[in-house]
Amino acid sequence: MPGHSSHAPQAPVRVRVAPSPTGDPHVGTAYIALFNYVFAKSRGGAFVLRIEDTDRSRSRADSERQIIDALRWLGLTWDEGPDVGGAAGPYRQSERSETYREHAAMLVDRGSAYPCFCTAERLAELRERQKAEKATLGYDGACRALDPERARERARAGESHTIRLAAPQSGVITVDDELRGRVEISAEQIDDQVLLKSDGFPTYHLANVVDDHLMEISHVIRAEEWISSTPKHVLLYEAFGWPQPTWFHMPLLRNKDKSKISKRKNPVSINYYRDAGILPRALLNFLGVLGWSYGDDIEKFTLAEMVERFTWDRVSLGGPVFDTDKLRWMNEQYLHELSHEELVDALLDWRLGREHLVRVAELVRERIKQLNEFIPATAFFFSGDLDYEPVADKLHIPETPNKDVKKAILELVERYEQAEEWRASELESISRGFCEDKGLKTKHVFMLLRLGTTGRKASPPLFETMAVLGKELTRRRLRQAADFIAAKK
RNA sequence: GGCCCCAUAGUCUAGCGGUUAGGACGCCGGCCUCUCACGCCGGAAUCCGGGGUUCAAGUCCCCGUGGGGUCACCA
Structure with missing residues (x-):
């Protein structure tokens, strides 16, 4: 039974989400932010964003901006925070x-x-x-x-x-x-x-x-x-x-194998889901269904509806597996209810906007003779996971066991994390440094990267391509490729 | 390993002592249809084990087992 929607007046509710700006905006942060937000709003309270940047060695400059952008993208807006101020500031612990x-x-x-x-x-x-x-x-x-x-x-x-x-x-x-x-x-x-x-x-x-x-x-x-x-x-x-304060410990999001959700086993960056074409409302709805239920066998609900219905007794404590299949289905539901115009707007906001197209055009213009070659030549910029089957026999490094190739790719992907900025020159120097450290030939590794990120043996300049493809898609594809290689016999 | 948390199909969940254990994803089959997709209909699949308590236990208690988290000058 759902609880009453009205509550007796009581002490003001103030909650916060307190991410640490040490990496990419994490789905776990979004998950906890959602429950804080929904609870605050359901009780007419305030939702605060506080940045926990007390580890000066791990804090990254652009991470705070990214967290803010990602949470805003989701529509989880806060009443007080480093960007909007508030009476209890500063909201950045380093200050x-x-x-x-x-x-x-x-x-x-x-x-x-x-x-x-x-x-x-x-x-x-x-x-x-x-x-x-x-x-x-x-x-x-x-x-x-x-x-x-x-x-x-x-x-x-x-x-x-x-x-x-x-x-x-x-x-x-x-x-x-x-x-x-x-x-x-x-x-x-x-x-x-x-x-x-x-x-x-x-x-x-x-x-x-x-x-x-x-x-x-x-x-x-x-x-x-x-x-x-x-x-x-x-x-x-x-x-x-x-x-x-009153304590609430929400269950942890899990990988398929039930361990705490982690980037090695699952994309965890909110930006990945954005780049993969998941709508914010779908991601929110999906998160809302993990560890909480709306009731009445209803699974599709908006943020506002969740706020309206929210009670703690509908929280379940088993750690929910982040099931991307169900997320895709959820996204489909929302995609289908968009009007044609809205769908086009969503596409434009995604990767078909002018800004992104200009970057892609730059890379392929020398490689096309007619406009009608543009789409086929650039399809991998607009795709999700790739099919490596057609290039399976090329996905290898001579005289290197596939499991070592996988290890190498994963290690290189890790190194990319350290890139201050996701741009070609930096990716190239990290990659070259890696080859040198490992005693690998760049031509072998770079071809592997090309096949992994584009699914083709011919592509625009590799690192420029990776830069335009973006951090999330690049990392995801390389991990997928690594798995594919290791699974080959 | 110590401590802590958790436990309904492969997955997300409903259930709050008496139900043919409900819904959803995924999967399988059928219908619709120029194809595919959508949609619709149907199907397979679950209460971790053992003890209690009770007339009655998925539901309460205990013990196992399993999973997870945590044991930093990280959050």
Whole structure:
């Protein structure tokens, strides 16, 4: 039975999605954003976007922009965020360092945290030893025993250190998860988590709790992978003397083999689905059907309808497999209800727009004698997965086992991740560097790449082609090709 | 391995003590039709196992088993 759509007035609902700008906009982010958005809207609350960019080595410059664009593309708009501002800003954690430092100091003063001078090397050794002895993993508390006065002096003198949580050594920490009930974890399971790194930036645990409190987040809706660190967060709320938000841990999206969804086994970038021609409303609907049900045997519903019907008791906790077949079917449903005009608009927004066509034209103009050759010459720019059967016998590297060829391709694809920008010159230098490192002939590898990305042995210049094809399609096709090669006998 | 979460067809799910276990994707067959697709009709396929509780268990409890997550100066 669906719940009542009206609710008694109560404390304002404020929720957030807090992606880390360390890569491509992830479908998991979209999934969690959807549930936050829908819950907020169903309760007349606010949906906040916060950027968790406290890892200065992993954060990527354009990632925030991409996340914002992707979520906007989906239509999950936020009331407060780095781009739109808001009363609780800034919404970028890198701009809130002072706040975290103050709060960490507060905890040290209260004895709830302490400076730790252990080096990364010592910690690595410790971990190794614990692993070897099959002992419980975790910090051994060496610096906890330090005299507080003395420790403070060392810190003040500029000695490199972190701030660690002084977790209780006995007792039980309880987490009340709205979806799972009470979860109890014994204190022995929780080690003295680093709160402030030696570079002065906070870890997720500190930043998250401080921000959620300061931003008056009422409900924390996040993925299940966080559930085991929630006790640490509970401890922090207690140490600060703050009320806890209400916890909701949503199930994790899964690969076909049921493991946590990952790019090696499944396209996870929202941009992939956009480039593959999935409509935002279809992707949203599909995500809405994973772990939640509308009721009345209805599966096709809009965002607004989901908002209207949303209740937590319709959430199911089994980790849903991200079934791209069903997503395609869902997309078909929406595609078919577009008018002819709307369909053409969708096509134009996709890859048949002027901007994209100009880039494609540039690559094939020397290679066509008549306009009517354009479409056949460029078909692979507008296709999904390719059929490698016709070029199967050419998909190989001389004297190299196919499974090694697959490994090499996958490794190269990984290297492309590091490209600052997805452009030809960079792809070429990464590829050449790769061949050199592996002692592979460029002509062999480049042909492989050509066949993998275009399905043909003749194509426009390889790296320009890959650049125009885009990161998502290129990566997808190369992975597909690698699988195809390994499956050949 | 420790701890935690989860468990209805291959997949997404409905079910909230009494049902011929419902819907959807995918698959198979048929109809429609100049072909294909759409659409329509039909079909195969599920309660992880074992103990309890109960007149009655897919539904509640316990134990297994299986899957997953997590154990970083990453989020």
